[in-house]
Amino acid sequence: MSDLSQKFERDGFVVIENVFNDEEIEEMKGAIGKIVDDMNLAEHPKSVFSTYDEDKFVFNIINKKKLWRAEKRVGS
Structure with a gap:
C-alpha cells in the first residue's frame, strides 16, 4: 500500500502538495x-x-425504558 493510501486509511484524509499552481489558486x-x-x-x-x-x-x-423496567420489577 502506498504511503498516501496508508495516511488516508489512518487519518481519513491526505494533503497533496502542489496540485495547483499559483495562477490556478488565484483564479x-x-x-x-x-x-x-x-x-x-x-x-x-x-x-x-x-x-x-x-x-x-x-x-x-x-x-421511558427505565420506568417500564422499574414498574415491571415492582409488579413482579
Whole structure:
C-alpha cells in the first residue's frame, strides 16, 4: 500500500502538495470570492446544526425504558 493510501486509511484524509499552481489558486480564490460577494443572504438564511431534538428524543426513550423496567420489577 502506498504511503498516501496508508495516511488516508489512518487519518481519513491526505494533503497533496502542489496540485495547483499559483495562477490556478488565484483564479479559484477569485471565483469563490465572487460567489460569496454575489450571495444574497436574505435568500439563503443561515443553517443551524443542532442535535437537541434528537438528543431529547433518545433521552425520553431511555427514561421511558427505565420506568417500564422499574414498574415491571415492582409488579413482579
